[in-house]
Amino acid sequence: MTSLLTVKSLCVGFPGKRGVLPAVEDLDFHIAPGETLAIVGESGSGKSTAALSIPGLLSRSSRPVVSGSVRFEGQEMLNMPDRKLARMRGPDVGMIFQDPSTSLNPVFTIGRQICEPLRTHMGLDARAAEARAIELLELVKVSAPEQRLAQYPHNLSGGMRQRVMIAIALACSPRLLIADEPTTALDVTVQAQVLRLISGLQKSLGMAVLLITHDLGVVWETADRVIVMYAGRKVEEGPVRRILSQPSHPYTEGLLRAARKEGRDGFLTEIPGVVPPPHQRPPGCAFEPRCARAIAACRAAVPAIRSTGPGQVAACIRAEEGQPA
Amino acid sequence: MAFSIPPFLQFMFRRVLQIIPVVIAIAALNFLLLSLAPGDAADVISANNGGASAEEVQALRESLGLDRPMIVQFFSYMGGVLTLDLGQSYVRGMPVLDLVMSRVPATLLLMVTSLALAVLAGILLGILSSTRYGSLLDRVMSIISLLLYSTPHFWLALMMIVFFSVHLGLLPSGNIATIGGDFSFLGRVWDVFVHLILPAVTMAMFYIAVYMRLMRSSMLEVLDLDYITAARARGASEKKIAYSHAARNALLPVVTLAGVQIGHALGGSVLIETVFGWPGLGRLVYESLLERDTNTLMGILVVSSVLVIVVSLCIDLVCGLLDPRIVHK
Amino acid sequence: MKSARYLGAAATLALIATTAAQAQDACPTKGGTLTFSYTAEPVALSTLRTTAVTVSLMAGKIYEGLVSYEGPEMTPVPGLAESWDISEDGTVYTFHLRDGVKWHDGEPFTSADVKFGIENAIRPYHSRGKIFFGNVTSIETPDPLTVIFTLASPVEYFMQGFQMTSAPMLPKHILETLDVSDRQALINSSLTSEPIGTGPFKFKEWVHGDHITLTRNPDYWQAGLPCLDNIVMRSIPDGVARGIALENGEIDLLPMNSVLDSDIARFEDMDSLEVSMRGDEGLGGIIWLDVNNREEPLSDPMVRKAISLSLDRETIRDVIWYGYGVPARGPLVSTNPFFNEKLPELEFDLEKAAALLDEAGYPADANGHRFTITQRALPNGEKFIRLAEYVRQQLGKVGIEAKIETSDYAGWLKSVFTDYNYGITSTSTDNRNDPTIGTGRRFHTKNIKVGATFENAGAYSNPEVDRLFDEGAVAPTREARKAIFDEVQEILVDDMPVVYLLEIPRVSVWNAKVHGLITNGISFYDNWAKVYKEE
Numbered sequence A: 001m002t003s004l005l006t007v008k009s010l011c012v013g014f015p016g017k018r019g020v021l022p023a024v025e026d027l028d029f030h031i032a033p034g035e036t037l038a039i040v041g042e043s044g045s046g047k048s049t050a051a052l053s054i055p056g057l058l059s060r061s062s063r064p065v066v067s068g069s070v071r072f073e074g075q076e077m078l079n080m081p082d083r084k085l086a087r088m089r090g091p092d093v094g095m096i097f098q099d100p101s102t103s104l105n106p107v108f109t110i111g112r113q114i115c116e117p118l119r120t121h122m123g124l125d126a127r128a129a130e131a132r133a134i135e136l137l138e139l140v141k142v143s144a145p146e147q148r149l150a151q152y153p154h155n156l157s158g159g160m161r162q163r164v165m166i167a168i169a170l171a172c173s174p175r176l177l178i179a180d181e182p183t184t185a186l187d188v189t190v191q192a193q194v195l196r197l198i199s200g201l202q203k204s205l206g207m208a209v210l211l212i213t214h215d216l217g218v219v220w221e222t223a224d225r226v227i228v229m230y231a232g233r234k235v236e237e238g239p240v241r242r243i244l245s246q247p248s249h250p251y252t253e254g255l256l257r258a259a260r261k262e263g264r265d266g267f268l269t270e271i272p273g274v275v276p277p278p279h280q281r282p283p284g285c286a287f288e289p290r291c292a293r294a295i296a297a298c299r300a301a302v303p304a305i306r307s308t309g310p311g312q313v314a315a316c317i318r319a320e321e322g323q324p325a
Numbered sequence B: 001m002a003f004s005i006p007p008f009l010q011f012m013f014r015r016v017l018q019i020i021p022v023v024i025a026i027a028a029l030n031f032l033l034l035s036l037a038p039g040d041a042a043d044v045i046s047a048n049n050g051g052a053s054a055e056e057v058q059a060l061r062e063s064l065g066l067d068r069p070m071i072v073q074f075f076s077y078m079g080g081v082l083t084l085d086l087g088q089s090y091v092r093g094m095p096v097l098d099l100v101m102s103r104v105p106a107t108l109l110l111m112v113t114s115l116a117l118a119v120l121a122g123i124l125l126g127i128l129s130s131t132r133y134g135s136l137l138d139r140v141m142s143i144i145s146l147l148l149y150s151t152p153h154f155w156l157a158l159m160m161i162v163f164f165s166v167h168l169g170l171l172p173s174g175n176i177a178t179i180g181g182d183f184s185f186l187g188r189v190w191d192v193f194v195h196l197i198l199p200a201v202t203m204a205m206f207y208i209a210v211y212m213r214l215m216r217s218s219m220l221e222v223l224d225l226d227y228i229t230a231a232r233a234r235g236a237s238e239k240k241i242a243y244s245h246a247a248r249n250a251l252l253p254v255v256t257l258a259g260v261q262i263g264h265a266l267g268g269s270v271l272i273e274t275v276f277g278w279p280g281l282g283r284l285v286y287e288s289l290l291e292r293d294t295n296t297l298m299g300i301l302v303v304s305s306v307l308v309i310v311v312s313l314c315i316d317l318v319c320g321l322l323d324p325r326i327v328h329k
Numbered sequence C: 001m002k003s004a005r006y007l008g009a010a011a012t013l014a015l016i017a018t019t020a021a022q023a024q025d026a027c028p029t030k031g032g033t034l035t036f037s038y039t040a041e042p043v044a045l046s047t048l049r050t051t052a053v054t055v056s057l058m059a060g061k062i063y064e065g066l067v068s069y070e071g072p073e074m075t076p077v078p079g080l081a082e083s084w085d086i087s088e089d090g091t092v093y094t095f096h097l098r099d100g101v102k103w104h105d106g107e108p109f110t111s112a113d114v115k116f117g118i119e120n121a122i123r124p125y126h127s128r129g130k131i132f133f134g135n136v137t138s139i140e141t142p143d144p145l146t147v148i149f150t151l152a153s154p155v156e157y158f159m160q161g162f163q164m165t166s167a168p169m170l171p172k173h174i175l176e177t178l179d180v181s182d183r184q185a186l187i188n189s190s191l192t193s194e195p196i197g198t199g200p201f202k203f204k205e206w207v208h209g210d211h212i213t214l215t216r217n218p219d220y221w222q223a224g225l226p227c228l229d230n231i232v233m234r235s236i237p238d239g240v241a242r243g244i245a246l247e248n249g250e251i252d253l254l255p256m257n258s259v260l261d262s263d264i265a266r267f268e269d270m271d272s273l274e275v276s277m278r279g280d281e282g283l284g285g286i287i288w289l290d291v292n293n294r295e296e297p298l299s300d301p302m303v304r305k306a307i308s309l310s311l312d313r314e315t316i317r318d319v320i321w322y323g324y325g326v327p328a329r330g331p332l333v334s335t336n337p338f339f340n341e342k343l344p345e346l347e348f349d350l351e352k353a354a355a356l357l358d359e360a361g362y363p364a365d366a367n368g369h370r371f372t373i374t375q376r377a378l379p380n381g382e383k384f385i386r387l388a389e390y391v392r393q394q395l396g397k398v399g400i401e402a403k404i405e406t407s408d409y410a411g412w413l414k415s416v417f418t419d420y421n422y423g424i425t426s427t428s429t430d431n432r433n434d435p436t437i438g439t440g441r442r443f444h445t446k447n448i449k450v451g452a453t454f455e456n457a458g459a460y461s462n463p464e465v466d467r468l469f470d471e472g473a474v475a476p477t478r479e480a481r482k483a484i485f486d487e488v489q490e491i492l493v494d495d496m497p498v499v500y501l502l503e504i505p506r507v508s509v510w511n512a513k514v515h516g517l518i519t520n521g522i523s524f525y526d527n528w529a530k531v532y533k534e535e
């Protein structure tokens, strides 16, 4: 197998008053070593849920129901005992979160938080861990790293904090880095720096990256392949060039048009409406209420994933009919 | 060269300055309430003496200065307080400061021990309960804490005595030390410790329940925050996440509450001190109130206000240590 | 009934001092510590400050009176004074002091101590100083071992004035260092906090709020005594915890009603504990309803008698007082040497009560209601509250509505003795063992004074009663006084200025291994020199 991570039939539901509500349904994908896979989609599509379920980090208090299979180097990670899973988090799978201001423990120093994985996983003593922490901070281009160690998160700017988060995620040189919208909460000027940092590090360290974003510009610059998610499902997947130039799915088309027009994330003026929450999803194609090309048949059944080009698949019954001008 | 005061001292100084008018207001209010209550120390002293003639009661009243108008008594009292003279106990004849200070160590020992015990146990049990959220253990602990919370102190205290002291003969039933015991310094410390166990544990029971519930909900809230997920994502063990990452953050409301409850504990200690014959302030308050020993009561008020201030400053310090953000606010 | 025969002071003249050998016999076992608890800790260690029970319990072991007393009638026997003579006319008392008695600090005890202490501290400042020594015109000390008291007129009860609680002997060499012109200075001095006495026990330590320890005086004038090594008063403010400590053997004694009533029956069944009502005959505790005689309709003796008729004293004793006590027949308890044996038992008859009220001019209205009065209850525990409930219920049956008002002790004192804001109230009082001392002041017109505590608050005034109390105070012989007080008692029952309820002896409980506690009419205030504890 050349695949580093293989996800098959992943379903994640959250129990609610009206039963288990599906946040991710029947998701398949894989990532090869060193590859960058981007997942795009509007807010609420299930990107974070899918990403968090890989290293088993879904919020416990919401009692998620997870099924399917997540294999890392052939090892099944779903239902893996906590202890064993904890040993994989860090050295195998690292993670960066959307909001650096809430992702660092406010009562611990930066140093303590960077050293934590170094000491638990790599068995470094306090001194060695500190030295390595300084190197890591240098690596992520944090100025005056020695002084930073004794500082608390509230002493740092948002961009600095995200760099620290990256340093922590990279501390044990993971083979897969999951970055869930790593730049969304940052200033526009800082966004680019952070992204460049990630892709630079990826190349030098040779790790795979699962990049979650709704910024197609970012995808274009960094990703090898793209998955488009809508309402908990993968609606299209393929190499970056193909997806961005010849999208098969009307939703992908909408995203592209919106990106071209506004260059801004968030609202899709091109596609009226919002992603339906799990309990309001229509039968058949979930995109049907917002789709300009919808026909009666779209409501009959969830469209199957079909190949629409080299390495490209999509879930739309009208995909092969070509795009409108 | 300008002399600069460290920020923490400035902060303490400001706190004390803020509290002085509050203490004066409380003192005035209490003085007023005490003066409004019918009867005075002269009545009680003469009655305890088996009765006295009108002339004798009046003479007593004059010698205690109780015949002066209330407002004069108040200002003369407050004047004394400003010069650290808390006056004489009407009934016991001792200087109030001596009388009160002779009781402060016992009360402080009991209060601080039981609160510390309660905070510690409450925190640990709260963490345990939160990490097993919804489990049988969690539910059993919830029920026990509810029981502890609603059990009258008085009854609990007696049951503790009957069980540990009478039945098992393990621990002394009361007092602060073995009477007439001839001990080395360490022996004396051990002796006091042994005497402290029952009253402190009994008093702690109620607070354990409070802190446990608070800690549990505080933990559940924290455990859902991003930085906990982030800590998990870097491979921290569940134990470390609960006891280190989450607990440290969840502690703040518990410690803050403990600070607020110092005053409450001071009040609650009356009962415990009565049942266990613990020579603290609580009992003195009760007796002085019945005896209308205004000077002693006011003295206790002033001293305990100072105690509460000191303790709440300590709590502020602890909060500052727990959460670095506070110092900068 | 016990014999109320009183041994005249003259009869003790020939008594010889107890020898050392006898004292040895008095201690079957020596050593050990007697630990006891009372409801609260004392506010001082000398009755110079207050004669409150807590203080008397401790002070009596440290400070001694000039003479000692034996038996429930408090017969004076040799003590610090080996013997005494009383002049024919009863105005000159000559005491011959024991040689070689030392204060706890080693100074000798002499006649100068007697004179100085009584003149400068007891008479001016002790609450009972004037009762006993107000009539003394001179105290002479011809030699270190002789004291002569000269009285303006005979005081038949003068020999009762030397009890350790009423006139403790105080050391002159310490009094001299104090400002005796300042009452506060004196009662707040070391005399009351670190006492130096002549008693069998010396003050050792006082851990405030925790315990007080007394330790044996090795130089006590009665060689071989005391039997015990230490006496400890341990503070256990809670009644239940006190009972547990006694049962558990942690303490040896709960004196004078410091045991919970609800524990008494159980303790009586235990062989290891001794429950007793003896030993406080000299106090003569009695409860009655004080009646505010000022107010219509309570100013009418017929109304007061009707109230008396409405109450069943046996029910009060059995239901409220746990079966302890004796229905009162008048102002004196039946163990008092002056008690009038001819007094009948007080009747309980609701019909008679109603008839009396009709006769007095207070007819019942259609609802059976005659009038409303305010009832207060002595704030001294559950029993007095239940008594108030019972009184309300019984008076209701004859048409008197007795509304209950409650307050704490200070508030009660103010309402009853200063504001006179009450119709009836339960009260508890001690006869002491002479009517002139304990009883006269409750009924004499001259004791109607605003603010006086435990005096004539009800404003009962009967010139005949005043005259008899005045005569009884100065009548030179026991027989003459007895006749006078017999008459007073009859009038006081007939007028019923207060409603007599129960003689209530104080209940004490102690470990059966402790012996020798009951010595006289105020046994628990006595010096406990001969109290011993089996191994």
Ligand SMILES: Nc1ncnc2c1ncn2[C@@H]1O[C@H](COP(=O)(O)OP(=O)(O)O)[C@@H](O)[C@H]1O
Residues within 6 Å of the ligand: A014, A022, A023, A041, A042, A043, A044, A045, A046, A047, A048, A049, A050, A059, A062, A277, A278
């Ligand atoms: N912990 C949770 N409990 C309940 N519902 C959740 C939880 N997390 C996410 N969801 C739901 O799952 C859906 C997908 O959310 P999410 O994975 O955060 O999407 P995205 O990351 O693409 O914005 C949303 O409808 C959201 O309401």
Ligand code: SF4
Residues within 6 Å of the ligand: A249, A250, A251, A285, A286, A287, A288, A289, A291, A292, A293, A294, A295, A298, A303, A315, A316, A317, A318, A319
């Ligand atoms: S299946 Fe129908 S509704 Fe869904 S995207 Fe394709 S055309 Fe639109």
Ligand SMILES: [Mg+2]
Residues within 6 Å of the ligand: A047, A048, A049, A181
């Ligand atoms: Mg998301």
